[in-house]
Amino acid sequence: MATERQPEPLTVHIVAMRRRYLRSVLNIENQVYPRPWTMSLFLSELGLRGTRAYFVAKVGRDVVGYAGLMVSVDEGHVTTIAVDPAWHRHQIGTRLLLAVSHEAIAREVSALTLEVRVSNTAAQAMYRRFGFTSVGVRKGYYAETNEDALVMWAREVDTPAHAALLGRIAEGIRGETINESARRW
């Protein structure tokens, strides 16, 4: 269904993650991560509304991906981002990272950070397009596979230059993205 490089334009809805989506979220989580988050971890994250924002991407009624943001003072941490393997390369990760970026900016964050497996070159490529650069390595960060994490940062995300970058990324998306989350952009 979803492996070709130039897929048909999709209409994707971005909505706030709610409890009712968690079964679908966990289904994706269990497919893509060697140490998946549990239902109770997602529930506890959803409970921390002041410092967290979680989104799901939907195609029709199907949840096809999700992403999360944690804010501490003026820094944002991308806590997770994942797309159903059947829907990879449909710019769904890109749409989710746009949603997270706009949410972070709306919450007056000036820099975004994340960890990513050294071997995960696909995700690293996506992050680099969003202005993230690798600033260091956390040795053995992923204990279950004893794999190192790259620590990546995107700085000055609150500047016009970064807004222009996000605008260019959004313009490159084929199809429509409908943001139904509380925040508009």
Ligand SMILES: CC(C)(COP(=O)(O)OP(=O)(O)OC[C@H]1O[C@@H](n2cnc3c(N)ncnc32)[C@H](O)[C@@H]1OP(=O)(O)O)[C@@H](O)C(=O)NCCC(=O)NCCS
């Ligand atoms: C990383 C992930 C979220 C990307 O989602 P996606 O919807 O497939 O990504 P997009 O279609 O928006 O691709 C965005 C960019 O990422 C890069 N990319 C994504 N998948 C790639 C792949 N398999 N190989 C190389 N680059 C890839 C490309 O630069 C791509 O841009 P392009 O299509 O213009 O070349 C998805 O692969 C995933 O869920 N992986 C498993 C979970 C994971 O690794 N999460 C990140 C943890 S830090």
